[in-house]
Amino acid sequence: EVQLQQSGAELVKPGASVKLSCKTSGYTFSNYYMSWLKQMPGQNIEWIGNIYGGNGGTGYNQKFKGKATLTVDKSSSTAYMDLSSLTSEDSAVYFCARRGHSYWYFDFWGPGTMVTVSS
């Protein structure tokens, strides 16, 4: 059974950074891309970027370049996302989602991590 487990909620101060994790199981991590997505309260879903589990190759939404940095640890089948220079606009729920082999279809999702940026 494919599972994506995300790290717990974060309360961070403006200007700080935070690192979110997405630990996977139930499939071959190195054969798939992992995407990260952002959803602000009551808002639409935005694609941040993705990373290939096999070689760590990345692609980013231009909007999030410089904000988000994606990495993987193949040994633990875990994907990470660093968010830097946080502002109130970064307060949101962040999801990791496996990108299936079909047409950019996100076939498994983590439960999400809520990030709150507040002083």
Added chain:
Amino acid sequence: EIVLTQSPTTMTASPGEKVTITCRASSSVSYMHWYQQKPGASPKPWIYETSKLASGVPDRFSGSGSGTSYSLTINNMEAEDAATYYCQQWLTFGSGTKLEIK
């Protein structure tokens, strides 16, 4: 960049009613995916490649469309179908349709 416009934004349906949600793309696309999201939960894959039901999705749901117009249809609305539905094509998501039960 493709823009996806969903309609309606919100709607209310009675049990047993037929429901259709539309997603229009700003230019022609070859497929559409759909997700269901309930409050406090992550989006669930629902329909992929326009018309294929994800695992566990009831067969009262169907998807269709081509070009710039795609739709998700529910035959015989049930209470459990109340949720927000998002269409998605490549990197872009629609703004969602909130479906409520009467």
